[in-house]
Amino acid sequence: xxxxxxxxxxxxxxxxxxxxxxxxxxxxxxxxxxxxxxxxxxxxxxxxxxxxxxxxxxxxxxxxxxxxxxxxxxxxxxxxxxxxxxxxxxxxxxxxxxxxxxxxxxxxxxxxxxxxxxxx
Amino acid sequence: xxxxxxxxxxxxxxxxxxxxxxxxxxxxxxxxxxxxxxxxxxxxxxxxxxxxxxxxxxxxxxxxxxxxxxxxxxxxxxxxxxxxxxxxxxxxxxxxxxxxxxxxxxxxxxxxxxxxxxxxxxxxxxxxxxxxxxxxxxxxxxxxxxxxxxxxxxxxxxxxxxxxxxxxxxxxxxxxxxxxxxxxxxxxxxxxxxxxxxxxxxxxxxxxxxxxxxxxxxxxxxxxxxxxxxxxxxxxxxxxxxxxxxxxxxxxxxxxxxxxxxxxxxxxxxxxxxxxxxxxxxxxxxxxxxxxxxxxxxxxxxxxxxxxxxxxxxxxxxxxxxxxxxxxxxxxxxxxxxxxxxxxxxxxxxxxxxxxxxxxxxxxxxxxxxxxxxxxxxxxxxxxxxxxxxxxxxxxxxxxxxxxxxxxxxxxxxxxxxxxxxxxxxxxxxxxxxxxxxxxxxxxxxxxxxxxxxxxxxxxxxxxxxxxxxxxxxxxxxxxxxxxxxxxxxxxxxxxxxxxxxxxxxxxxxxxxxxxxxxxxxxxxxxxxxxxxxxxxxxxxxxxxxxxxxxxxxxxxxxxxxxxxxxxxxxxxxxxxxxxxxxxxxxxxxxxxxxxxxxxxxxxxxxxxxxxxxxxxxxxxxxxxxxxxxxxxxxxxxxxxxxxxxxxxxxxxxxxxxxxxxxxxxxxxxxxxxxxxxxxxxxxxxxxxxxxxxxxxxxxxxxxxxxxxxxxxxxxxxxxxxxxxxxxxxxxxxxxxxxxxxxxxxxxxxxxxxxxxx
Numbered sequence: 051x052x053x054x055x056x057x058x059x060x061x062x063x064x065x066x067x068x069x070x071x072x073x074x075x076x077x078x079x080x081x082x083x084x085x086x087x088x089x090x091x092x093x094x095x096x097x098x099x100x101x102x103x104x105x106x107x108x109x110x111x112x113x114x115x116x117x118x119x120x121x122x123x124x125x126x127x128x129x130x131x132x133x134x135x136x137x138x139x140x141x142x143x144x145x146x147x148x149x150x151x152x153x154x155x156x157x158x159x160x161x162x163x164x165x166x167x168x169x170x
Numbered sequence: 171x172x173x174x175x176x177x178x179x180x181x182x183x184x185x186x187x188x189x190x191x192x193x194x195x196x197x198x199x200x201x202x203x204x205x206x207x208x209x210x211x212x213x214x215x216x217x218x219x220x221x222x223x224x225x226x227x228x229x230x231x232x233x234x235x236x237x238x239x240x241x242x243x244x245x246x247x248x249x250x251x252x253x254x255x256x257x258x259x260x261x262x263x264x265x266x267x268x269x270x271x272x273x274x275x276x277x278x279x280x281x282x283x284x285x286x287x288x289x290x291x292x293x294x295x296x297x298x299x300x301x302x303x304x305x306x307x308x309x310x311x312x313x314x315x316x317x318x319x320x321x322x323x324x325x326x327x328x329x330x331x332x333x334x335x336x337x338x339x340x341x342x343x344x345x346x347x348x349x350x351x352x353x354x355x356x357x358x359x360x361x362x363x364x365x366x367x368x369x370x371x372x373x374x375x376x377x378x379x380x381x382x383x384x385x386x387x388x389x390x391x392x393x394x395x396x397x398x399x400x401x402x403x404x405x406x407x408x409x410x411x412x413x414x415x416x417x418x419x420x421x422x423x424x425x426x427x428x429x430x431x432x433x434x435x436x437x438x439x440x441x442x443x444x445x446x447x448x449x450x451x452x453x454x455x456x457x458x459x460x461x462x463x464x465x466x467x468x469x470x471x472x473x474x475x476x477x478x479x480x481x482x483x484x485x486x487x488x489x490x491x492x493x494x495x496x497x498x499x500x501x502x503x504x505x506x507x508x509x510x511x512x513x514x515x516x517x518x519x520x521x522x523x524x525x526x527x528x529x530x531x532x533x534x535x536x537x538x539x540x541x542x543x544x545x546x547x548x549x550x551x552x553x554x555x556x557x558x559x560x561x562x563x564x565x566x567x568x569x570x571x572x573x574x575x576x577x578x579x580x581x582x583x584x585x586x587x588x589x590x591x592x593x594x595x596x597x598x599x600x601x602x603x604x605x606x607x608x609x610x611x612x613x614x615x616x617x618x619x620x621x622x623x624x625x626x627x628x629x630x631x632x633x634x635x636x637x638x639x640x641x642x643x644x645x646x647x648x649x650x651x652x653x654x655x656x657x658x659x660x661x662x663x664x665x666x667x668x669x670x671x672x673x674x675x676x677x678x679x680x681x682x683x684x685x686x687x688x689x690x691x692x693x694x695x696x697x698x699x700x701x702x703x704x705x706x707x708x709x710x711x712x713x714x715x716x717x718x719x720x721x722x723x724x725x726x727x728x729x730x731x732x733x734x735x736x737x738x739x740x741x742x743x744x745x746x747x748x749x750x751x752x753x754x755x756x757x758x759x760x761x762x763x764x765x766x767x768x769x770x771x772x773x774x775x776x777x778x779x780x781x782x783x784x785x786x787x788x789x790x791x792x793x794x795x796x797x798x799x800x801x802x803x804x805x806x807x808x809x810x811x812x813x814x815x816x817x818x819x820x821x822x823x824x825x826x827x828x829x830x831x832x833x834x835x836x837x838x839x840x841x842x843x844x845x846x847x848x849x850x851x852x853x854x855x856x857x858x859x860x861x862x863x864x865x866x867x868x869x870x871x872x873x874x875x876x877x878x879x880x881x882x883x884x885x886x887x888x889x890x891x892x893x894x895x896x897x898x899x900x901x902x903x904x905x906x907x908x909x910x911x912x913x914x915x916x917x918x919x920x921x922x923x924x925x926x927x928x
Contacts, residue, residue: 051753055795056856058762062788064849065769071724071841074829078724080772080785083815087792088852094796094804096859097869101755104800105885107877114873114885119800121876122869125889127796127804129901135811136908139818143912146822155827157720164718 055095062088074155075145082141086134090127097123186254189267193250193274197243200236207236208630210643212348214284223287230284230348233634234414237482238281238407240631241489245403246274248609252497253395255605256504266306270399273299277404281411286335286345293331293376296405297324303396304389316388319697323375323385331372331412337365351419351641366425369416377409377463379433380440384693387444387456394500397452398609402459402492407485410466414481418641421473431559434468435567437461442574446676447683451499451509451582455492458535458578461571462488468564469553475640477553479647482635484546486627487534487617491543494531494613495583498524501606502586507596511581515589520599523607525587530614532583534621536576536669537662541621544662545649547572551658552647569665576669577676624649728844735851739858748857758798765791776835778823786816803886 062084069081097120105121107114149155152162206213216228231239253270257263276299279292298321305317341359342350356362373379378386389401400406413430420426441460448454462484469481501524502517503509518525534543550568557564601607620627628649636646653659672679715726739745751759768787775781789812796805829835872889882888890898 051758052860053748053750053857054754054758054762056748056853056860058766058795059856060849060853061766062769062849063852064845065773066845067728067848068773068838068841068845071721071728071838071844073721075720076778076823076826076829077781079819080781083785084769084772084788087788090808091792091795092852092856092859094799094801095856098860098864099799101799104802105873107873107883107885109883112874112878113876118873118885120866120869121872121885121889124801124804124886125894127801128807128886128890129897131804131807131811132901133904135815136905138815140908140912142818142822143915146825147915147918149826160720161718164716166718 051099051101052095055091055099059088059091059095062091073157075148075157075160076155078157079138079141079145082138086130086138090130090134093123093130094127185264185267186258189250189271190247190254192271193243193247196274196278197240197247200231200239200243203231203236204240204630207231207233207634210634210637216284219285219288225287225345226285227288228284228346229282229288231282232348233631233636233638234411234482235281237486237631237635238411239278241486242274242277242281242404245399245489245493245609245613246270248497248612249395249399249493251605252398252500252609253393255603256395256500257393262306266303266393269299269302269306270396273303273400273405277408280408284347286339286347286350289347290328290332290335293372293408294325294328296408297321297328300324300389300400300405303400304392306393306396307391310391313391316385316391320385320389323382327372327375327382330368330375334365334368334372337361337368341365347415351416353419356419357423362423363425366420366423369412370429373409373412374433374467375409376412377406377467378437378460379409379464379467380437381693383437383441383460384697386460387453388694390452390456394452394496394503397456398493398496398500401456402496403489406459406463407466407489410463410470410485413467413470414639417470417473417639421470427471427559430467430471431557431564434464434466434471435563437464438468438571439464439567439574442571442578443683444687445578446574446581446672447680447687449511449680451502451511451514451586452496454511454578454582455495455499458575458582459492461575462492465550465568465571468567469550471559472553472557472564473640474553474556474558475636475645476549476556476647478636478639478645479632479649480546480549480553481639482632483542483549483627483649486620486631487543487546490613490617490620491531491534494527494610494617495535497606497610497613498528498531498583501602501610502599504606505597505599505602511585513595514586516587517599518587521587521601523601523611527607527610527614528583528587530618531610532579534614534617535579535583537572537665539621540618540651542617542624542627543621545621545624545651547662547665548653548658549647549649551661555657565661569661569668572665573668573672576666577672580669580673581676621651624651725841725844728848732844732848732851735848735855739851739855744858745854746858746861747854748861758795761791761794761798765795774835774837776830778829781829782816782819782823785819786812789815801886803884 066081066083066085066088069077069084072078072081100117100119103116103118105114105118105124145155148160152160154160203213212230212232214228214230216226219225219227250267250270253266254263257266260266273296276292276295280289280296283289283292301317301321304320305313307313338350338356339345341361342353342356344350344353350356359365375382378384386401386406390397392400438461441457441464445454445457445461448457466481466485466488469477469484472478499509501521502514505521506514506517508514530541534541537543537547550572551565554565554568555561628646632649633644633646637643715722717723765788768784768791772781772784772788775784789808793805793808793812796802796808872885872893875893876882876885876888880888880892882892
């Protein structure tokens, strides 16, 4: 089971990196979304996988009964998802703003801070 | 004087006198300790500094430290007095006085520190204050360059020194110098050779030994009082001090003996030759300082009582006459407007007091009786003849250097005053103000007084210092003018004759030297080549790494990450192959495959809509994985966030152009290679991770406490809102800040557009 997840994480990272290397900064953002998902899955998988047993304490018991999924990575991933969304939303607005200001989404042409040196 | 007193920047009374009075008070304080130290005591003070690392701000006053303290604070007092007049009216005199005084305190710290870390800190403080002083005329490019050169060279040496000192402390098991030098078997340790080399690098760069000598003459870009103080009497002697400090521990190793003997001898002779070549009085003196540093190093390479007595005597002699001569040269420059040997002459009648001080200092420098310089030279010759390394080499080097010194003394201190028949000078000279005369006169007179009554020095400073250097008391040789007719006396005679001959011929000697030496590669030019090469290398590297192209930055980031991950994984043997799909159900396999396909589609699609859909499928796939493996809360959040993201992207995209120009998405093979390599590495890492041990203590704690302590049955929720509530609060704050910032960006955008429409 973990092997399958490890393979999926690899595919997601590869796709994300490929997109982040694209010329268009919008593609970069898609890559960011994918790599966040990959990271969340990695945290989740590190805590091992337990199928169909959410970490709940049944009525009348003081602790979970039987084997349940690892609660700790779930809590961490929850935080990570929300933070990742904050990052994505902000980056998206930044790209939008950059396009409004520069008129391009091409990363090669976004060179206000480091203008191309004259080769004359 | 008349001109300067009308200057609007007239130096204030307090600015001029406070440093002088403070320095004099410090001198008086140390002078009061002579009694204790000569009785063989070594007063100590210590404050805990970094008790955890066993580092203390420890000070210890023994003979060597006291000799240096008296020289530093005594000459310091006279220099402060001198500078208040030399730079009178300088708009930034306050800054200058602050630097100079800070330097003095730092230098006192170096010679007093008994803890290696404290020693290093003070050592670096002298480097920094020296940098500020050399570059004091910061409007001149030359001053800035020379200041940086001194900073780089001595700073690099200091780094080596720090490494050496730390190694030494770990070998000896103590950071106290007074304890380290007594540790048995220090020199047999397998790290000893490396340690000693590092310490020697620090000392040799500071004291400008060949091949690190070239920064010192360049440091003469500083105002003359600085040259007189730092680059003759004190700072450059910090390296010599360090060598003397560790002499008792290291002096019997052949590495010590030979490196000091060879570097010292080479520096002494080479510097004397270069001194003869100079036409600028200050430059000539700068090279004689190199010669003195070489001689001091040369004699620290020996362990004989004569060599040690000669060392400390010559140290005192040199500080006295060299500071005096620098101040004399400064006075000549100040009064005539030039320091060129060829232009100066006949100043003896116009500046009689200066001339007298110069003559006394020069006679001491040339080593003539009855001055202290004579005694110092005799002791050096006696020490050279008994040298443990190579008596002939040491004696020959000392003879050559001393003979050249006689000639330079004549050129610097006699010719400008007594030579006749000179053309008009830039300014008509008269005697310098008394503040500028006090220093040279007192220091030159001391050379005479100590020469006539050497017993004043014998028991007070020389005996305790020699005892410290050799580790046994009562070894110091007697300082006296008359030893009877012996080999040292004959050598003195030879020195004088040789020196006088060189002086007489120095015009043609100099011309010969200038033509010969200009054919040799100069170290100073080598420095420029090195620095320019470094700059070009940095520029080339920047051009490769920092292109200004965002994609290059991403590429370098990912490549660095890849190398770091792969290297660490291989070094730690962390890549554990694990392939087991037997426990996979059909449903899970389907989810995984669809998610992976969607991710690949996102990279290859040409239409924006297709990419957004593919990303959405990945998000939903991940949510399904969460729900399958017992994480319903995470899955719900993931779905919500994924939906929101897609809505946001879709909204923004309405206003943005197409993803791919011309509607094509060409395959980028190089990028794909990086991507697949990183993805594969991640898979390997995850395979290793899931095989490693799993620490479930925290999970078990939460499972046991969720209901009992926090009255919640959903453990994940309890963790988020109870056990890690503060963390969750922080997370909410982050999202809120991101939202506010995004809103601000949007507002600014619409405002900007309106502005454009106008």
